[in-house]
Amino acid sequence: MNPLAAIGRATLAFLAATGSVVLFGLQAIAAGLTGRLYVRQLGRQMLEIGYFSLPVVGLTAIFTGMVLALQSYTGFSRFEAQNAIPTIVVLSMTRELGPVLAGLMVAGRVGAAIAAELGTMRVTEQIDALSTLATDPLRYLVFPRLLAATLMLPLLVVVADIIGVMGGWLVSVYKLGFGPIEFINRSFEHLKTEDVVSGLVKAAVFGFIVALMGCYQGYRSRGGAQGVGAATTRAVVSASILILVANYVVTELFFAR
Amino acid sequence: MSPRSDAPPPKIRIRGLKKSFGRKKVLDGLDLDIPQGRSLVVIGGSGSGKSVLIKCILGLIKPDAGSIRIDDVELVGASRATLEAARRKVGMLFQGAALFDSLPVWENVAFGLLARRLVDRKQARERAIATLAKVGLGPEAADLYPAELSGGMQKRVGLARAIAAEPEILFFDEPTTGLDPIMADVINELIRTLVSELGATALSITHDMASVRKIAHRVAMLYEGRIIWEGPVERLDDSGNPYVDQFVHGRASGPIKLRV
Numbered sequence: 001m002n003p004l005a006a007i008g009r010a011t012l013a014f015l016a017a018t019g020s021v022v023l024f025g026l027q028a029i030a031a032g033l034t035g036r037l038y039v040r041q042l043g044r045q046m047l048e049i050g051y052f053s054l055p056v057v058g059l060t061a062i063f064t065g066m067v068l069a070l071q072s073y074t075g076f077s078r079f080e081a082q083n084a085i086p087t088i089v090v091l092s093m094t095r096e097l098g099p100v101l102a103g104l105m106v107a108g109r110v111g112a113a114i115a116a117e118l119g120t121m122r123v124t125e126q127i128d129a130l131s132t133l134a135t136d137p138l139r140y141l142v143f144p145r146l147l148a149a150t151l152m153l154p155l156l157v158v159v160a161d162i163i164g165v166m167g168g169w170l171v172s173v174y175k176l177g178f179g180p181i182e183f184i185n186r187s188f189e190h191l192k193t194e195d196v197v198s199g200l201v202k203a204a205v206f207g208f209i210v211a212l213m214g215c216y217q218g219y220r221s222r223g224g225a226q227g228v229g230a231a232t233t234r235a236v237v238s239a240s241i242l243i244l245v246a247n248y249v250v251t252e253l254f255f256a257r
Numbered sequence: 258m259s260p261r262s263d264a265p266p267p268k269i270r271i272r273g274l275k276k277s278f279g280r281k282k283v284l285d286g287l288d289l290d291i292p293q294g295r296s297l298v299v300i301g302g303s304g305s306g307k308s309v310l311i312k313c314i315l316g317l318i319k320p321d322a323g324s325i326r327i328d329d330v331e332l333v334g335a336s337r338a339t340l341e342a343a344r345r346k347v348g349m350l351f352q353g354a355a356l357f358d359s360l361p362v363w364e365n366v367a368f369g370l371l372a373r374r375l376v377d378r379k380q381a382r383e384r385a386i387a388t389l390a391k392v393g394l395g396p397e398a399a400d401l402y403p404a405e406l407s408g409g410m411q412k413r414v415g416l417a418r419a420i421a422a423e424p425e426i427l428f429f430d431e432p433t434t435g436l437d438p439i440m441a442d443v444i445n446e447l448i449r450t451l452v453s454e455l456g457a458t459a460l461s462i463t464h465d466m467a468s469v470r471k472i473a474h475r476v477a478m479l480y481e482g483r484i485i486w487e488g489p490v491e492r493l494d495d496s497g498n499p500y501v502d503q504f505v506h507g508r509a510s511g512p513i514k515l516r517v
Contacts, residue, residue: 125355128317132349133369133418134341 024216025146031136032143041144049110049145049211050152054159056109057102061160064097065089065167073176085176086186089168094191094199098160099153100247103206106153107239111214114145115235118218119228127219142215146208153207154200161199198254205250206243213239266329268293268426268458269314274323275482276309283309284320285482296452296459298469298490300504301479302513307462308352310479311428314460315347316340327426345373348419348457349428353435354411356403362389362414363399369422388417392447409440416444420451427452429461433468445471466505469493478504480513 072088118141121127130137165187172178214235221231267290274287283306291297301307312318314325316332325332327343335343348369356365364371366388367381376384386396392413403411412432419427432448433441445468452459452472461472469476470490477487478501486498493505503511 121357124353125351126357128312128315129349129351129355129357129418131317132315132344132347134345134372135368 021212021216024219025212028138028142028146028215031138032147035136035139038140038144041140042148045144045148046152048113049106049148049207050155053102053106053109053152053156056105057156057160058163060101060105061093061098061164062167064101065093065164065169066171068092068097068164069168069171069176073172082176083186085172085178086168086183087190089172090165090187090191091195093164093168094161094195095251096199096247098157098164099199099202099206100243102153102157102160102203103210103243103247104240106149106156106207107210107213107236107243110149111210111235111239112232114211114214115218115221115232116228118142118215119221119231122219122221123224123228137219142219145211145215149207149211150204151207153203153210157199157203161196194254198250201254202247202250205246209242209246210239213242266293267291268328269460270324270326270329271314272324274310274313274325275321276306276313276318277321282482284313284323287323287479287483289477289484289487291458291460292475293458294456295474296449296461296472297475297477298461298463298473299477299479299484300464300466300469301462302464302504305479306482307479308430311349311430311460311462315344315349315428345422346424347426347428348422348424350412350415350419350430350432352431354403354415356411356414356418358403361400361402362394362406365403365414366417366421368418373422375422384421385417388421389414391420391451392417393443408435409437409443412436412440412444413447416447416451420455423455425457427455427457427459429459429463429472431463431465432461432472433463433465438467441465441468442471448472464504466507 068089069085072085073082076082076084076088118127121141127137127141130140169180169183172183173180217231217235217238218228221227269289269291271287271289274284275282276284287310289297289299299307299310309318313320314327314332316335320333323333327346330339330343332340332343356362357368360368363382363385366385367376370376370384371378371381382399386399389396389398394410394413394417398406398410398414403414406414416432429448432444436444448459448461449472451457459472461468463469470493473490475487476490476493477484478498479485480500486496486501488496493501496502496505499512503513
């Protein structure tokens with residue numbers, strides 16, 4: 001075995017996969033922008049991706065905010081900097097933890113569901129059936145999901161930010177002895193619009209990634225139940241990794257300014 | 258040479274069709290004509306490429322070489338618009354019915370009409386109920402979901418969906434697979450009536466010989482990627498072709514060797 005050949009093969013496979021995901025995304029967007037928009041499908045997906053993810057994202061956010069307040073107290077009390085806790089909570093939630101955790105939770109919940117649904121439609125020939133009924137599957141199935149996820153994730157993150165800060169507030173007020181008004185005033189003291197906006201940009205990017213990986217893996221799945229299962233796993237894993245990579249890239253873009 | 262007046266040009270004309278998956282040659286220079294208004298059934302063993310043939314004609318699989326013409330319009334290498342125009346002439350019944358399980362029965366049936374914006378939702382529902390009646394289902398089936406239907410009912414709904422837009426061409430992929438013999442006969446009977454009512458050109462693929470005898474005008478046998486015999490259904494029993502004989506009578510011994 002030639003080790004160089006193995007490296008080359010892996011590199012080529014990686015590049016081919018990247019190219020085929022990008023091409024798939026571009027084709028879906030082109031199909032969606034050139035023809036009619038399936039409003040019913042879009043509405044259904046917005047409900048499914050946005051509204052029904054609220055409990056999961058809300059629970060994640062509240063406990064994260066609570067832990068943030070507790071942990072930063074442990075550290076900051078050692079050099080008498082407890083006053084910074086509200087700022088730490090609000091900045092961490094809006095800039096980082098709100099979008100990343102919401103993105104990862106939605107990847108698990110929605111990415112998997114999309115991959116499983118489209119995968120089942122593929123192996124039971126429902127996607128072929130769409131083509132024979134004068135309907136472009138990319139336009140009907142994929143584009144509404146991409147659009148819905150890209151639109152809904154920022155809204156989910158707004159909710160996650162608020163609930164997360166509320167979690168921090170609860171712990172700070174009832175456990176750490178902050179004044180309720182004081183905490184809120186201090187959280188707004190150093191908060192800039194950019195902090196929230198950068199988080200929402202991240203959210204939109206993550207939403208697109210989750211829907212794209214779910215659709216791509218589902219659309220291309222083969223070979224019955226096992227194939228659909230494998231596609232679902234790949235969708236969640238690849239979306240989660242891409243979210244963490246994209247998180248750094250977007251942070252860097254906002255940091256540079 | 259002038260064309261013979263008693264032979265109208267074929268509705269579907271396939272020449273030299275080739276398709277390989279990796280090293281496996283599935284179609285290897287297949288030629289086939291389907292005359293206007295006739296029902297042709299392609300028989301052949303499992304994995305002989307029957308489904309690939311239908312998917313090539315629909316443009317769902319891209320052939321490696323060859324020519325497919327519907328109404329004398331070339332489809333291999335054709336633009337998206339040409340392919341879509343050709344697909345509009347075709348209604349298809351899929352093997353597992355392939356009903357959209359997120360939609361109720363009536364929306365499944367009227368899906369093609371709604372997609373082409375031929376009707377509004379109210380009219381679509383009426384058309385769907387009328388079409389369901391043609392396949393022997395009452396209006397109470399219209400609001401059920403596909404998961405609530407038996408296999409035979411799913412096939413009927415699939416059939417209704419295929420004929421809803423009154424297509425010129427109908428494809429049937431294993432229409433009787435998975436049904437009991439009585440339900441299979443009901444579906445065969447429906448196919449025969451509907452095809453002749455619509456005056457459609459039909460292409461079916463199956464390995465169910467009872468179905469072949471019921472729905473075919475002509476029969477073609479696919480073996481190793483080519484059509485090795487074609488003739489009217491009446492000649493099926495004295496085709497003079499040992500491959501066809503073996504298949505029709507379902508014998509384990511003969512020229513066809515199963516590669517297991």
